[in-house]
Amino acid sequence: MYSDKVMDHFRNPRNVGEIVDPDGVGQVGNPKCGDIMKIYIKVENDIIRDIRFKTFGCASAIASSSMATEMVKGKPLREAWDLSNRAVAAALDGLPPVKMHCSLLAEEAIHQAINDYRERMGLEPWKEGPGHFAELEEHGH
């Protein structure tokens, strides 16, 4: 059911933990399954210098968090914002269709952490694109 990459990131998740003095924090929960993901970021010159996550959730959610943090680490905030859950799933060599919504948790938590940072800096939060919400509607649990 799961690719080798999903199993690898589930068994050895990268960037697990928390940042003591973060510049931004994002936390999202999936109301249907009750899974929760928290992401901490450290930002320097608009670049994500460090990122950690804690996920209380299924294998797909943990593997997606791990892969997503690897993909945005060292990247400019705008590029990190544009990372879609589909890109994360593709980097994991795919997720079973019923598990795609689990990867959305990582995308949302990164968005929240970025907007938390922007608000702390006195900047306007960025808005989700319309495609994002279409996907949220379609992924009933």
Ligand code: FES
């Ligand atoms: S995030 Fe809840 S089942 Fe995967």
